[in-house]
Amino acid sequence: MKNTMIDYENLALLNEPFHDEYISSLNSVLKSGWYILGENVKKFETEFASYNNAANCIGVASGLDAITLSIAAFQFEIGSEIIVPSNTYVATILSVLQNYMKPVLVEPLIDTYNIDPAKIEASITKKTKAIVVVHLYGKSCCMDPIIALCKKYDLKLIEDCAQSHGAAYKNKNTGTFGDFGAFSFYPTKNLGALGDAGAVVCNDNDLAKTIRRLRNYGSDKKYYNELVGYNSRLDEIQAAFLSIKLKRLDEINKHKRNLASIYLNNLKGDYIKPVVDKDYFDVYHIFNIRHPKRDELKEYLLKNNIKTEIHYPVSPNNQTALKEMFKNQQFPISEEIHKTTLSLPISFFHTEDDVYRVIEVMNGF
Ligand SMILES: Cc1ncc(COP(=O)(O)O)c(C=O)c1O
Incomplete structure (x- = not known):
């Protein structure tokens, strides 16, 4: 026993308890003939919103897209500044750059590894439009002072929850403090799919509508486009798998x-x-x-x-x-x-x- 390798991660083993249910849900999706934006996506969105005590959830193609679309929803001027923690996974910074905005890096606290609320204010300028906090490693950021700063300077708040499914601060789930909670369901995540997948959680119905349009070419009615959007949809198979794992x-x-x-x-x-x-x-x-x-x-x-x-x-x-x-x-x-x-x-x-x-x-x- 002593000599068997302990892997850091093994996705086949991690998913073994779900195999039977996955196979039967895959069969249902195959038989349904409906693979994009159907009942499984709707069902998972309702379940994940409810899990987080949020009004809305919109399934998207990845965690990176969840943050990118969240920033895009506000249509900030090109070159606006967005504050992000300096030790985050690179995707948080890419989401800012893909919106043609400037990432302003703020250092974390050495003991929690999350953005240091006391260091944020010095980085706020007239061009600052939003803070993207990251609940790194599965621990929430210290949200009270961050929310206070957003109010004081009229900044939008986006939470990168790629690593914090189910994590909470003062009994409130991460992803529900700000305007948007952006989740990744990359296979290794606590709630992981069997491929790329993500979601945006939000309480404001108008903002939710904007994300719904942005993920689908800017459209919510087939062949009518309201916004310059993306193709970033959660697909039916991943949504069905996610509903099973969410339980x-x-x-x-x-x-x-x-x-x-x-x-x-x-x-x-x-x-x-x-x-x-x-x-x-x-x-x-x-x-x-x-x-x-x-x-x-x-x-x-x-x-x-x-x-x-x-x-x-x-x-x-x-x-x-x-x-x-x-x-x-x-x-x-x-x-x-x-x-x-x-x-x-x-x-x-x-x-x-x-x-x-x-x-x-x-x-x-
Ligand atoms: C903190 C953080 N943000 C964003 C992402 C991007 O998520 P995805 O890989 O689903 O695009 C990740 C994923 O690894 C992450 O750890």
């Missing part, structure tokens, strides 16, 4: 929270562990620790048949595609996180025994 999202989150608490209670030594606070319901899309000898630790774990990941090895400001844009700016906190962070196995298929074995090996490092 067990709370169980998935509970499983991950249990594995996280085992790590939190038993990892000893120099590991900087995720912070826990009563106002935050964390869903641990990623369970990361930080360690000054991260690369050595990763090697050592691999030698002991434990696979880990790094989220993320390169900070956005140092990416080849972006570094020219941010060349005169410093992001020491992001860079420290990128240098020291390591993500440990915490999938739905991992057992408590897997996690105890990871801990035993890590405590011997």
Whole structure:
């Protein structure tokens, strides 16, 4: 047993409990002959809106598109500034650039890895139109001061919830604090599809209508176009799969929270562990620790048949595609996180025994 490999992720194993239901739903979609914007998409949208206690949900093609369309819905002037955290996954920044706007990077807090509310105000200018917060790793951002800033400066608020399905702050789900909650259902996410998929959650009915049009060539009536839109639709097969998995999202989150608490209670030594606070319901899309000898630790774990990941090895400001844009700016906190962070196995298929074995090996490092 000791020598079997513990994978970081294994999507076939993760999805095994859903196979029978997936196959029967796939058969129904095949027989229905309706593959785009049909009953399955409508059903999932209703269920996911209700899960989040939101008025509307609009299925789209990916998490990146969910953020891109959310920004596009406001039709800000080209060149407007949008605030985003400096240590996010690159997609958040791409969504701003794809709208021909300027991403303004704000550093995170070193203990929560989420945008530092105290650092936002200094970055607000006359051109700032919105803040895109990212609930990274499955922990909500500290929303009260961010909402206050949005009110004070009349800014729109978009939440990147790609990693925070079911996570909450003061008992309210992420994705429901701002104008839009943008979700990814990329297969590895807590609520993952079997391909690319995403959704936008929002309470305002007019904004919801705009997203519905934007995802479908700017149209809500066939061959009549109100807006310059995109083709970014959630498809029927993925929607059917998502409805099946959504029924067990709370169980998935509970499983991950249990594995996280085992790590939190038993990892000893120099590991900087995720912070826990009563106002935050964390869903641990990623369970990361930080360690000054991260690369050595990763090697050592691999030698002991434990696979880990790094989220993320390169900070956005140092990416080849972006570094020219941010060349005169410093992001020491992001860079420290990128240098020291390591993500440990915490999938739905991992057992408590897997996690105890990871801990035993890590405590011997
Ligand atoms: C924080 C964050 N934002 C956006 C995305 C983009 O989602 P997708 O891969 O569905 O486009 C991801 C996905 O990896 C993410 O982690």
